[in-house]
Amino acid sequence: MHYPGKCLLLDAYYHRTISFFPYEHRLDFLPIDSGLFPDELPLQHRLWSTIILTAGPFPAAGWLAHLTLGFQHDGSRTILGQCTHQGPLQVQRPFYPEGPEVCHVAILHPPGGVVGGDELRLDARIETGAHALLTTPAAGKFYRSAGSLAGQAQHLTVATGATLEWLPQENILYSGTQIHTLTRIELQGDARFLGWEILCLGRPAAGETFQTGECRQQLELWRNGEPLYLEHACYTGGDLILDAPWGLQGQPVSATLVCTPPMEGLVDAIRTAILDKKEWSDQQGKKELAAVTSLDGVLICRYLGPSAIRARQLFTLAWGLLRPAILNRLPCPSRFWNT
Numbered sequence: 220m221h222y223p224g225k226c227l228l229l230d231a232y233y234h235r236t237i238s239f240f241p242y243e244h245r246l247d248f249l250p251i252d253s254g255l256f257p258d259e260l261p262l263q264h265r266l267w268s269t270i271i272l273t274a275g276p277f278p279a280a281g282w283l284a285h286l287t288l289g290f291q292h293d294g295s296r297t298i299l300g301q302c303t304h305q306g307p308l309q310v311q312r313p314f315y316p317e318g319p320e321v322c323h324v325a326i327l328h329p330p331g332g333v334v335g336g337d338e339l340r341l342d343a344r345i346e347t348g349a350h351a352l353l354t355t356p357a358a359g360k361f362y363r364s365a366g367s368l369a370g371q372a373q374h375l376t377v378a379t380g381a382t383l384e385w386l387p388q389e390n391i392l393y394s395g396t397q398i399h400t401l402t403r404i405e406l407q408g409d410a411r412f413l414g415w416e417i418l419c420l421g422r423p424a425a426g427e428t429f430q431t432g433e434c435r436q437q438l439e440l441w442r443n444g445e446p447l448y449l450e451h452a453c454y455t456g457g458d459l460i461l462d463a464p465w466g467l468q469g470q471p472v473s474a475t476l477v478c479t480p481p482m483e484g485l486v487d488a489i490r491t492a493i494l495d496k497k498e499w500s501d502q503q504g505k506k507e508l509a510a511v512t513s514l515d516g517v518l519i520c521r522y523l524g525p526s527a528i529r530a531r532q533l534f535t536l537a538w539g540l541l542r543p544a545i546l547n548r549l550p551c552p553s554r555f556w557n558t
Contacts (some may be wrong), residue, residue, distance in 0.1 A: 239431065273327075281336025281367065284308035288341070290322055290381075292348030292533065297322040310338055311356075317551040321350045325555050326387070328359070333371065335397055336362030341373045344549060345381040350546075352384040356555040358419075358527070361389070363395030364432065371400040378407030382546060386538070386553065389417035389527040391418075391471075396432040406442040406479070413541055415520075415534045419527045420454060420461070429471070430551040431456035440477055442519065448477055448517050470506065474522040474530040478541050481518035485544055486511050489520065489537045507531055509534070 221292075241264075244356035286308040289301030296319035302310060307329045313322040320475035326341065333339065334491040345351050361369060377383045384403070392398060404412055416438055433455045440448040452473075458465035467473060489511045520537050539550040 243283030285340045290344040290349040290351040291343045332360040335367030337369045344376045347380040350382040359390040361396045364397040373402040377410035382411045386445040398433040401437040403439045403481045413478045415476040476520040478518040
């Protein structure tokens with residue numbers, strides 16, 4: 220069996236690549252006429268790889284943006300010691316609203332939205348003893364594509380003894396979007412992580428549903444080269460999964476919060492807090508679902524419902540309980556969340 224174009228192998232297991240951007244030189248391109256197809260790949264490739272078949276250059280030209288951040292511990296402070304960027308992906312100056320120990324940084328995308336062919340890449344490393352909180356000043360917007368694929372990848376590395384809070388606002392996907400988004404968190408030693416991602420398919424406030432387009436979403440949490448949590452999803456506009464009872468149940472917003480290491484009693488504490496909140500006690504009326512569990516050293520909180528605002532409210536509630544218990548710090552909401 221022959222396919223047009225090339226076979227692009229994204230090998231996450233051996234960490235040769237975490238994205239498919241043209242400036243990424245660790246890609247393995249396998250000519251189709253070599254006869255090597257997925258069922259003939261070595262076992263590790265079959266388990267951990269994604270195969271993409273393309274009929275031409277991939278992806279089309281658009282904005283190429285690459286931001287590299289490095290946080291270091293300097294005495295009693297966390298500093299942004301490295302900040303380099305290519306294209307329209309930048310940061311504001313660091314903020315210290317809770318003192319010098321925690322560095323708050325907002326990631327900016329000045330164009331305000333992503334179209335087909337755009338590629339956004341963030342590489343951030345938090346060194347031993349440092350504590351960084353990364354957020355975004357507004358929701359990410361991904362517009363309808365004429366056919367080209369857009370890419371967004373975040374590679375976040377947290378060294379032994381370091382802490383990262385990854386708290387971006389939601390990604391809103393317009394109908395017709397073609398997007399592959401990947402967030403990979405690599406923890407070393409006893410590194411701590413608390414973060415969330417919120418996805419909105421379509422624009423519920425405008426009455427728009429996700430009728431066309433495709434979203435391939437990956438959220439991966441690793442420690443010392445071993446996977447702790449892997450979430451891979453593929454949503455195609457108008458597909459059965461969007462409305463099926465075993466899928467998204469007609470809800471446009473799905474979201475995940477992960478925290479490691481968990482502590483005993485936190486799952487029950489979050490569940491109780493949700494039920495005690497009057498606005499969350501009647502989820503059936505809004506057909507919302509919220510769940511909290513702890514599995515294999517990771518606390519996981521999930522949301523499925525009609526509103527990204529509701530998802531952020533739920534996760535902010537959970538964050539307010541997790542932060543003092545896991546990070547020994549009181550909640551300090553980013554000022555950007557109120558803009």
